[in-house]
Structures are given as C-alpha cells and as structure tokens.
Amino acid sequence: MKCLAPQQASSFYSCSSNAINMTTKEDLEAIENQISTIEVSSHGETASPVLAHGKFKTVEKGRNWGWLLSGFISLNILLLGIAIVSGSVFNKVQISSSHLLIFLILLVILTTVWMVYYKVHTSRVDRAVLYKDSHAGPVWLRSGLVLFGICSVIMDIFKIVYYAGRMDCESPVKIAFPAVQALFVIVQTYILWVHAKDCVQIQQIITRCGLMLTLSTNLMVWMTAVTEELLHQTVAPMEISSNSSSDNDHRSNVNEMQGRAEDSECKCSHNMCDVFENAYYYLYPFNIEYSLFASAMAYVMWKNVDRRMDEHHSHNLSFSPWDVLVGPVAGLIILVAGLATFVVYEVDVTKGNPKHTEEALIMHYVMNIVAILLMSITTLVGCIIFRMDKREQVSGKNPTRSLDVGLLVGASLGQFLICYFTIVAVLASGVKGNINGLNLACAILTVIQLCLQNAFLIKGLHREPYKVTETTTVFANNMAVRERDPERRSSSIVPAHTLPIPLTLFQGRLSWKRRILKEICAFLLLCNVILWIMPAFGARPQFDNTVGSDIYEFQTWAAVVNIGMPFGIFYRLHSVASLFEVCLTS
C-alpha cells in the first residue's frame, strides 16, 4: 500500500518506508473514511482531549444528500414528463401538445440558466475543477454532439419558419419552443465541449442537481421527439386506412395524408410550408441522437462530481495504419458494396412499385447477410484470441468505462428488440417466399453478431493496453532474488501496475495475435460504419417489408422500430469508437 499523506491527516499518517506499494482508490477512500470518523467523533458526546482538536474536513462519500436530491429531481421530472407525454398522446383535448411544450420550455430555460451559471461560477472560482477525467467526453462523442447539434439547430429553424407561416391557427408556443431549443442546443453543445472532462469540486449539491436537470431535460426532449416521430408515422396511415383498403405503401400515404390534413384546417401564409415540414421531419433522427449523446455526457459529468483521479493514464498509443492490411481492405470492400446497394435500394423503394421494392429488399438482405456473417466469424476469431492471449484486466473503477459498457449493451437492446420482433413475426407468418426467408436469416445472424460483438468489445475494453516491456528481465531477476531471500518476501510485493505483460520481446514487428486482433478491429470498424450509414440515412426495410406491420398492429410495430432504431444507430456509432480504442490498445 503506497502511503498517502493528505494534507489534513499529515499529523496522524506518514509514509512508512517498507509499505506495500499498491495504491487503489479504495485505500484512499478507506483512509478518508477514517478521517471522517475522527471528524464525527469531534462532534460527538465524548470529548477526548485529542479528538477535540479535530480540524479535518468531512469527506462524505457514496450516497450523500446531493446524490439523493439530484436523483430524486431527475426521477420526478422524468415521471411527470412521462405522464404528460402519455396524456398528450391519448387525450388531445384536456392535455394538448401545447401543455407538453410549455413544460419543455420551462425545463429547457431552467437548464440553460443553470449552464450559464455553471460556466460563470467555475471560471471565477479558483479551485473549482481540480481534476479532469481523461476518459470522459472522447473526441468522437464531442464531434458527434457538434454535428448532431448543428442539425438540431437547422431543424429548429425550419420549424420556426414552418410555424411562422401558420401563426393564425397554431399556438404561439409552437414557435417559442424551437426558438428556445435552438438556444439551449447552442449553449449546451458549448458547455459539454469545454467541460465534459470536469471533475467538479465546489458546490457539489448544486452541480449534481444541475447535471441531473440537464440529463432529465435531454431525456424529455428525446422522449418528445420519439413520440412525435411515432405519431407522424402512424396517425396519418391509421386514419387513411379506414378509407383505402391497403396501407402497404406507407410513404406515399403519409405524404398524401399530410397534404389533405393541412388543407382542411389551416392555410400556410407562405408557400414553402410543405417543404419545410418534410425537411424538419428528416432532421428528427439527428435531434434524437443529439439528446442521447448529451444525456450520456451529462451522466458522466454527474458521476465525476467530487471524483479524485488516482492517476492520469496517458498511454501514448500510436496508430500506424501500415500494421494492418487485410482487415481494412476487406472492410472497405464491404463499405463500398454497402453504399452501392444502399443507393440502389433507396432509388428502387421510392419508386413505390411493389416489384421494385421486392427486388430492393432482396438485395438489401443479401448484402446485410454477407456483411453480418463475415463480421460474426471474425468477431468469433477475435474472442478466441482473447481467450488464448490472456492479459491483465484493467483494475480500478472508471465511471466512463462502466458507462461505455453500459451504453453499449443498453443501446444494442434496441436492435435486439427489432430482431426478435422480426423473428417472431416471420415465423408466425409461416416463412413464405424468399424475402421472408432472407429477413429471418438476417435477423438471426444479427442477434448472433450483436452478442459476439458485445462480448468482444466488453472483453477488449477491459484488457490492459499493450505496453512494451523492458522490465521483463528485471522482474525475473527480482523474483529469483526473492526466492533466495525469504526474509524480504513479505515487505516488497511487486506493485501490480509494473508487472510486465509478457507478450513479445521482438519490438518493431507485431506478434501474430496482436496483428490479427488489429485486422479484426479494422474490419469490424468499417463494417459498423456501413451498418450505421444505412439506417441513419433513411433505410427502413422494417416498413418496406410488411410482415412486421401485418403480424403486430402497425402502431406497435412502428413503436418498436422507432424506439429501437435510434438506439441501434447510436450502438453502431458507439461500436466504431470502441473498436477504434480496442484496435489501439491491442
């Protein structure tokens, strides 16, 4: 145990020369607990002469009041929000969407005010942020945030223009909300870009509550966007289906319906309303992703409040693109093929001709099956190599890594859900025809691939990064010496983090295991990129193939797809980032 001498405790604890050199955060906490006990003692009824002097700062750990308060704030906002959203969906008279928007405007303004306050306060106080979490807010997350933030702002502008044209018949709240939201997105993107790594040390209760408010606001915005998207896709086809017999071709129906509904009730004062409405509905998915990204970052900041970093891991991980060749090339082939089929698919499907749609679907499924099969095989190989090439697991707690893994598994649930609903639907429909068979195969393979990829990434993220080991011979000598010198054994256990990882001694070239792992990561990375592009840019085979909406009611099916899909998109993007990390550390 490396001896810690916090300033406050230096009179009691000093460093012992032969102490075991193995500091963990838990040791620090244990010592702090002792300090806080002594502090408590000084307030207690017993007043021993020594304890009465207690000047130690109380360090309250774990589930403290700020933690509880912020948790309850978030819980209450979210549950109240769920109730209002449900009300506005099922009862359009007493609880209108305006009520929901007023609730959101309040939340968004409160959050924006808090963020401005946070910025001002932390920049004025000296020791506000003592530590930075180097794992928090990685560059892919922050870049994604900015990208989706820009799209969200554009969406808000389109919305404002659209509702400005319909001022006479729509509530002014409908213009106010996108305006306030645009401001919120700009402020929040700036704050999260600059402060995502902060481990705040001052005003912890207020900061915790503010961060939970931010998290809840983003989740509420997300929930509202998902619901609106859902209603937009389902209510129109539902209403029209009572007139027309088939609602197979939902795209043309929706457009038709929109035109009619608007004509009947409300005239737009400029003639660009339809364009803007269509445009902002296309930008909804980006807003949904933005909210998920911001929620994840706010949560990490909340976890990092009052956190003290044990050490700054700054692995100088170098990435040399020439180490790997087969993986990237194979990945690029899949990527290009995927892009080509995606373009053809979109062109074919928008024609609205059933025969073309069928061909497009077959092509899409075949493409996906090939890609996912290859990915599954390579991931399996990767897992086997992990088992063979055992390496130390990273120790120590790290909220960012835990969240990473949690988000990865959580986000994959969306795609899992869609796959299982597809499998059950296709099996229930009797697996008639090529399309259903391919759909079934694709869904089953995706489930397998998701399991394997999750296992691969969880294992990969928990391995100690590869380090070039010059200490190996020293270690061996050290051990030999200790064998001969039994008296010294007890006092000098070798610190865990300097134990060498005996992988390869010939530097410059990679061992075959490391090389294969890097090839696999590069291949999977590019495959995940194409699996991200397809749904992110509008491919919805789940709706173009009618088996889902035939077996379940259309509303249920649309709910499953529309809730699952944003998570699926987030999952692929997150996988790309995680695979890049595993590629670097392996």
Add this chain to the structure above:
Amino acid sequence: MKCLAPQQASSFYSCSSNAINMTTKEDLEAIENQISTIEVSSHGETASPVLAHGKFKTVEKGRNWGWLLSGFISLNILLLGIAIVSGSVFNKVQISSSHLLIFLILLVILTTVWMVYYKVHTSRVDRAVLYKDSHAGPVWLRSGLVLFGICSVIMDIFKIVYYAGRMDCESPVKIAFPAVQALFVIVQTYILWVHAKDCVQIQQIITRCGLMLTLSTNLMVWMTAVTEELLHQTVAPMEISSNSSSDNDHRSNVNEMQGRAEDSECKCSHNMCDVFENAYYYLYPFNIEYSLFASAMAYVMWKNVDRRMDEHHSHNLSFSPWDVLVGPVAGLIILVAGLATFVVYEVDVTKGNPKHTEEALIMHYVMNIVAILLMSITTLVGCIIFRMDKREQVSGKNPTRSLDVGLLVGASLGQFLICYFTIVAVLASGVKGNINGLNLACAILTVIQLCLQNAFLIKGLHREPYKVTETTTVFANNMAVRERDPERRSSSIVPAHTLPIPLTLFQGRLSWKRRILKEICAFLLLCNVILWIMPAFGARPQFDNTVGSDIYEFQTWAAVVNIGMPFGIFYRLHSVASLFEVCLTS
C-alpha cells in the same frame, strides 16, 4: 492491510507482522490479479526460470466469460419473450396464447431441471459452497416467497380444475402449463429457501447461466401474468363499452361480460367453472409478487457466484420493544383506523351504488392523506436527525445491500408513476369536486413521502450499525500515546472497524437521538403495513375513481395501474423489512 495467504500463493506471500490490519475485498482481488498475471506469464513467450513453475490457479475476475454468457442468455430469453407476448396480445391468430405457453413450459422445465441438477451437484461435491452471504435471502424475503408460493400453487390448482372442465374446447397446453408451473414453484421455493445464501465456487459458468435462466423464467412468468391480468381487466370492458354507454362500474361489467363470453363459446363440464375462474384471478397478484421475489433472490445468488466473504458480520442486534412507545402506539392507531376504513371501503364499493362509491372514496383519501402526511413529517424529522447524528458509512461492497437499495428505488417507481399519472389527470380534468381535490392532495403527498422515505432508508441502510463502545477510552489513550510517539505512527494505523462510534457512554438508556429514530422507524413500519394491506387485498381506488380512465384511454390507465401496483405492493413490503433493519441498527 491484513495479510492474506491463499494456499496457492503461500510460497510468495506471507504475513508481515506490522502490516496494516485493514483487509478489503479489493486487496484480495489485487493479489489474485497478481497471481493470475503470473499464471499468464507462464503461458507467454517469455519463460523465466521461476515463472515456468507456475501452478497457480487462474482467477478471472470481473466481466469474465461466464458473466457475459449468462447475461446474453438472459437478454435473449427476455427479448424473445417480449416479442412473443406482444405478438400474442396484438395478433391472436398466428401467435396464440398457446405458443406463449409452450415457450413458458419449455423455460420452466429447463429451469426446474437445472435446479435439481444444482441441488444434486452441490450436495455431492465437497467444496462447492465455501462461503455464505449472511445478508442474502433475509427471513422476510424467504417467508414472503413461501407465502406467495403457496398462493401460486393454489392458483395453479384452480386453473387446472377450471381448464379440465373445458377440455373439449381449450388447448391441452392450458392444463399442462399450470401443472408444470406448480411443480416449478415447489422446487424453486425449496431451492431458494435452502440455497439463497450460497456463494457458489464450482462450475461457475454453468451456475451463472442457470441462475440467469431462473431469473429470466421468473421475469417471463411475471410478464405473462401482468399481461393476462391486464387483458382480463380491459378487454371485457372494452368490448362491452360499444353496447352500453358507460363503463364506470367496471367490476360489475367484467362479471357480466365473463358470463356472456363463456356462454357463447364453450360449456364447462362441471358447474364450478365460474367460481374457480374468479378465484384464480384473485390469486394472480400473489403469483406476480412471487415472481418478483424469486427474481430478486436469483439475482443476488448470481451476484454472489465466486464471491469470497471478507468477514461474517454478525452484529448481535437486540430489539427491546420497551425502548420505544410513542411510535408503535401511533402506528397501531393508524393501522387500526386504516383497517376499519379499508373494510368499509370494500363493502361500500362492491355495492356498486355511485353515491356509496363516492363516500367510500372520500373516506379512503382522507385516511390516506392523514397517514401519509404524518409519515412525511416523521420521515423528515428522521432525515434531519441523520444529518445531525453523523455516523460512519458502511464501507465495502455488498451486492445484497446494493440490490436492496436498487430494488427499493426501482419498486417505488411503480407508485411514483401512478401518482404522476393521477396528478396530471386530475389537473387536466380541472380539479372539480371534493374527490378530485382529495385525490390530487393524496397523490402529491405520496410523491413527497416516497422521496423522503427512500432518502431515509438509503441513508439508514448505509450507516454503520450502532455498537456499544467499551473501546472509547482505550482509543483515546491510544491516540494520545501515538501523539507522543511519532516513530510508531506509521506502523499501526487503527483498523477501521474497531474505531469507536462515540455516541453515548451511559449505557442502559438510549440517547434521545437513537430513541427518536427508533420511534420513527416503528411508526413508519406500521404505517407501511397498512399501506401494503390496502392494495394487496384488493383496494383499487384508481379504477373506482374514473378520472384516470377518462383522461387517458382505459387501456393505458389500466396498464399503468396494473404494472405500477405490484411494484408498489412490493415496495411497501420491502420498506417494512428495511425499516425494521434501520430500527435495529440505529
């Protein structure tokens, strides 16, 4: 650090006489990591003379393969189950309830087989269970399990008799499932009663997978029961509402409808069908609770696989009922008043007369408001005393405690959800009349009470139990000595668990803070009992008051209440147990 000498490592590590006496699980893990690193080394390319002898057992920690595999099994079963349940609800033709039952029968049989295998295997192998988690499977949980298990078996018997009378027109699966389920409940209750505290050390991968299978099976049974209960309550009133204008009095409608539906399709071969059907629907809530209890216990066992206990906390906590007086008496008054109003309420409501129902509701709400207001005030006082009377937080990880807190907060979500839906509904309806005003007040107070009680319990469960301190003077002397003797400071840090908690020196009588805390716990405990009794034995003011089903669609409202209520019942029961623990330790 207390020195650990695992058998395998005894040649390398022995006990140092002046090591700091503070063993945590993390230390153990760190040492095991070192051991496993050395093991890895012996397989690596470097073969130092010492390392080549490595005979140490690899201890893979954290997210190992068994952990991943069992997680994926559970995930896949649950998602497939959700898809099948959704299919059987929304599509009664291609995915019938028989398909769902076949899936459940398979799961239940598999789980039963695994449990029998587990029993046989662990009793035959010598060192299968090295440690027992004294916190796992507390007596209230196991007693609840047995009680609800008995009710579940009775329910199954009723179901078998009911479906046996309708053999000609119903699928044989409908008889097979309750028969298999009854067997499953008996085996599972026995296994969980006997083995709930096990920390299994052998066949970890199989055991983890088996436990996750058990968890998934119980959750699937729970999900099916909730869905069936939901359909039973909603489908009938929905169908009849097209004929009759009002569906206010859902109880009589349901009965009426049931009679009609059965008459039209299928005749019962004995004349007790109606009785048995009504009886088994009354037992559904117990089956739902049983599944939740069993899931919680299976999860704790899963967390405890491969766990090594640091020490056996066996606090000899004595409970003397004469320490407290005001709290229990006040609690008993509330309990008796609650029971009286509950009986009157049930009698009034079943009459079906709207005027009586209104009076019953007013009485119910007034009773609840008084109880919850008193509870909120006392809980607030308790929280203030916790802040004043600072005590060491329990350190060290404990899956059971974490789960306790998680389940407490998670289960309270059910009641939170119902409250917020009520608040929004009443506000949207314009708060007309006494009943709505009382309903609103009751819902708001319940939210406040839940927040306060959760905070109180979380804080209370995380405090070190009170210990009578004879060591206080020794400690003071010890500290004084150390002040004079700076050389010895470093080598003898006082172990954390023997640090005295300086509360009171006059034994025999309690300090006023401890006394008030005990009074508060006793009062809250009895209040939670009555708040448990009312919904558990059938009070459903949420349906008797029509505001919820008026504002939301009836189906949505029924879903919210039927999903939220079992969690609410579980929450109250769990609170009673937690309050008892806090009462003992404070």
